[in-house]
Amino acid sequence: MPVLRAVDAGARAAGLRPGMRLADAYGLCPALVSAEADLQVEREGLEALARWCQRWSPIVVADAAIEAREEGGGASLLLDMAGCLHLFGGARALLWQVQDVLARRGLTTRVALAADPLAAWAWARFGAGDRRILKTADPRLQHLPLAALRLQPRTGRALHRLGFHRLAQVMAMPRAALARRYGADIVHRLDQLEGRRPWPLRPVAETFALAEARNFAQPIGRTEDIEAVALGLLELLCQRLEHAEQGALRLVLVLTRPHGQAKRLEIGLGRPTRELAHLRRLLRLRLEDLLLRSEEGIERLELQIMEMMPLKPAQTGGTGESVDRSADLARLADQLELRLGADRVVRLEPVASHVPERAVRQRRLAEPATATAWPPLSPRPLRLLAARPRPEALGLRPEEVGILEGPERILPEWWRPEDATAPPRDYVVAILRDGRRFWLCREDASQSLAWGGWVVHGRFD
Structure with a gap:
């Protein structure tokens, strides 16, 4: 269903807000002029503006989070002004300059300066008054709406249902009680707002730890030439990593064309390494995706x-090979992630929950395993069905069932807000006469035992 992603001042004056359904917006304002949002163009435009704003600070963060837009307007830019204020005549002069320069570029802005990035973001978006300068844990923040914490939508809705609408109400609650009921995220956000915990942000133009570069008198265009130069740079970087006893976690190969356009090829690693042979394989895999027009070149x-991270020399066996077998899995995971994508190379990890859809989470294959052991439960299917269809929707009929194993009753987790009114469930394993096995669920244990009261929650094949 189409919704409004952003509105201008005229639309906001007419009562329109980001997140409103398009049909409702036309009903409220028949003269509305809308255009389909292009998220990729928006993101690129915001990053270009962030790079342009580096005239004020070398560290600029482009914040285009959708949840940040739904309750307060457009995207944001966060500038780290530590050590830079004196260059622009102080804090107040800087705020006026930033707003004036951006206004001349046709941009409507609200600006604020604070000791902590989340506090500055919250006041610029929700605060009463523009160009404000806030101190650490400024008491004026307490009057902001709950949306200033950038909580998960589900958490925000739960708090609103209980009558929490301002930060002052949440700040007055014991942190331990909030964490038990709503998770650690709300406590982390409060700590970030008050300057007790950093807010991790990634600048648009990242600073690199180490780099090696080559300039060419004449552009080169053959993939073989580019690969040879890149591998030579990689060897130099590995030598520097070994000297510093560091291991690389993320590398970027930047290829600059004659007209200044740059193409970036990124290589992510699951664990720090400086093993030249492994990094060579990854670099060659990444260069396979490189497409260049021959008339342009590099x-x-x-x-x-x-x-990068500290990496001590590894213990080796008599043949010179590493005795750490977990490194073999990490190397395989790195290569698979480059081929398939990091979101497709995962492993399952147990979670302390007996509710089936919460009992497992996905982690990157290369990440170290936690000490959590798989609990001794009755058989569980490897695949859960999110839709939970009726058996007949999958062509299952009661006369096809040969054996029923169970039942198993699973109670709701009463301490979770979303489970406050949830009924207990009953599960059985249905083994069909052809050998297929399904996990059937009666979503309300008080319902009838008839076939029509069950759904399919998983399958074992």
């Missing part, structure tokens, strides 16, 4: 290590 090639 005039500069730079290999950057964006993230």
Whole structure:
């Protein structure tokens, strides 16, 4: 269903808000002029504006989060002004300058300056008054709406149902009680707002830890030439990593064309490494995706290590090979992620919950396993069906069932707000005469035992 992603001042004056259904917006304002949103163009435009704003600070963050737009307007730019204020005549002069310059570019803005990024973001979006300067844990923040915490929508709705609408109401609650009922996220957000916890942000132009580059008198266009130069830069970086006893976690290969356009190829790793052979394989895999027009070529090639961690020399066996077998899995995971995508190379990990859809979560294959052991439960299907269809929707009939194993009753987790009124469930394993096995669920244990009262929650094949 189409919804409004952003509105201008005239539409806002007419009562329209981001998140409103388009049909409702036309009903409220028949003269509305709308255009389909292009998220990719918006993101690129915001990042271009962020790079332009580096005239005020070298660290600029483009914040285009959808949840940030739904209750307060457009996207945001966060500038780290630490050590830069004196260059622009102080804090108040800077706020006036930023707003004036952006207004001349046709942009309507609200600006605020605070010791902590979430506080500045919250006041610029929801505060009463523009160009405000806030101190750490400023008491004026208490009057902001709950949306200033950027909570998950489900958490925000739960708090609103209980009558929490302002930050002052939440700040007055014991943090431990909030964490038990709504999770650690709300406590983390409060700590970030008050300056007790950093808000992790990624600037648009990241600073790299190490880099090696080559400029060419004449552009090169053959993939073999580009690969040879890139591998040479990689070898130099591995030597520097070994000298510093560091391991790379993320690398970026930047290929600059003659007209200044740059193409970035990123390589992410599940664990720090400086193993040249492994990084060579990953770089070759990444270069397979490289498509360049032969008439353009590349005039500069730079290999950057964006993230690295301390890495002591590994213990090796008599043949010189590492005895850490977990490194083999990490190398395989890195190659699979480059081929298939990081979101497709995962493993399952147990969660302390007996509700089936919460009992398992996905983690990157290369991430170290936690100490949580799989609980001794009755058989569970590997695949759960989110839709939970009726058996007849999958062509299952009661006369096809040969054996029923169970039942197993699963109670709701009463301490969770979403389970406050949830009924207990009953589960059985239905084994059909042809050998297929399904996990049937009676979503309300008080319902009839008849076939029509069951749904299919999973399948074992």
